[in-house]
Amino acid sequence: MTFEDYLSTHGLEPESKEERQSFYKEYRREYLKNYKIKQKETHVRIERVIPRGFHLKMKNKAKELGIPFGQFIDEGFEAILNQTFILRRKESLQEIELLLSQISNRINLLAFNDKRTQGSINVSDFKQLQKEVLNMKQGIRKAYAYPPTARDFLIAQIERNPFFLEELEEVIINLKNELYAD
Structure with a gap:
């Protein structure tokens, strides 16, 4: 009200x-x-005390992913509930940035031409811009709607922590032993 x-x-x-x-x-x-x-x-207010180092690590990770800290925590809980990952593909984000830049340039060019020709925008230029915007929307959906492949996830984890590879090898050996023990 x-x-x-x-x-x-x-x-x-x-x-x-x-x-x-x-x-x-x-x-x-x-x-x-x-x-x-x-x-x-x-809503429910929850409170959790965590070590400063862990808090700083989470804040830095959120910053690296380009999302606010609160959203990082929310997505973390959501990822655990849905058994998915929080992983942004840097290449996808770079593609989106490039598309945004290109579209911005096209809009500026259309506005400049419109001003120069006093209100007559070329229809084909406008349709091309619409097509680019649609491509950008699809690119954004693709980057965020589909979780990364297991391969992408594992490579990202190994790049962040080389010891993860040893741990992963051990898990695979244990799984093989469990599954094929008979």
Whole structure:
């Protein structure tokens, strides 16, 4: 509810600036009270104490991925629940940046030509731009909708931590022994 809605529903018509400020304070008080009630009904606050080094490591990883820290944590929980990975393909992001840059240049060129020709945009140029925007949307969907392959994931993990390869080899040997023990 906006402040104007609040005034009309309560039948208030402020006659002075001070009276309007007083009504606004009451509106904010009521709004925040309702907001807190709604938050308590729909959200749960959790608190977890973690070592500083781990916190810094997570913040740096979020920064590396180009996402806010809170989103990094949310996606981490989501990834665990869905048994997926948080892994952005750098090549895909670079492709998206390139597409955005190209589209931006095309828009600037169209705007320049429009200004130069006083309002007559070339239809084929406009259709080409629409096509590029569609390609970009598909590229973004592809980069984010499909999880990386197991190969991509393993290569990324090995690049980050060379000891992961030894650990992986040990897991594979143990799995083979378990599965083919008979």
